[in-house]
Amino acid sequence: SQQGEEDPQALSIQEGENATMNCSYKTSINNLQWYRQNSGRGLVHLILIRSNEREKHSGRLRVTLDTSKKSSSLLITASRAADTASYFCATYGSGNTGKLIFGQGTTLQVKP
């Protein structure tokens, strides 16, 4: 089952612009993760934010978390054509099962 919604489903921007993707989830969480998937490839972990954190940075990535609204956002600054990919948020399901539940994803296209 999907954990929640992501919006937008698709985003097209010019190189150099910023890209913002949003994710909502349904259950209480310990942490939330963002993954990237290039077309036809596996997923790569980008960043993890814990439930007691509100914001986290990693290079050109900035992630925010609002547990009261059960939502998170991923901001990619100064985008590059190489950032073109699908981005997914993910949280762990209930119980200590290790099952990672993914959002529906945002497909980002960065035009050179």
Place this chain on the structure above:
Amino acid sequence: GAVVSQHPSWVICKSGTSVKIECRSLDFQATTMFWYRQFPKQSLMLMATSNEGSKATYEQGVEKDKFLINHASLTLSTLTVTSAHPEDSSFYICSTSGGIAGFSYEQYFGPGTRLTVT
């Protein structure tokens, strides 16, 4: 982090045949691996949790007799799609958590296997 490989990267088979997909943890002994299925332009759907030395745990709606999972060693889990049909055509991805440094919340994914059933 863990390095995970999958084989084959793509496979085409005829309807009614069976296909085996391998998932290997190259630098980490994975007691647990996860199998996902991803249809075009959709998100990943967890199919099952593969446990070394014991039976896999399947998600609701996934046919365990159709998708056979074997996790016979700490570095290898296999997914066999039995009597494949065109609707089984999908992208199958495995993952594991942890690595040489031990457990981590992030999961490490294989590159995926594209299955096309004709």
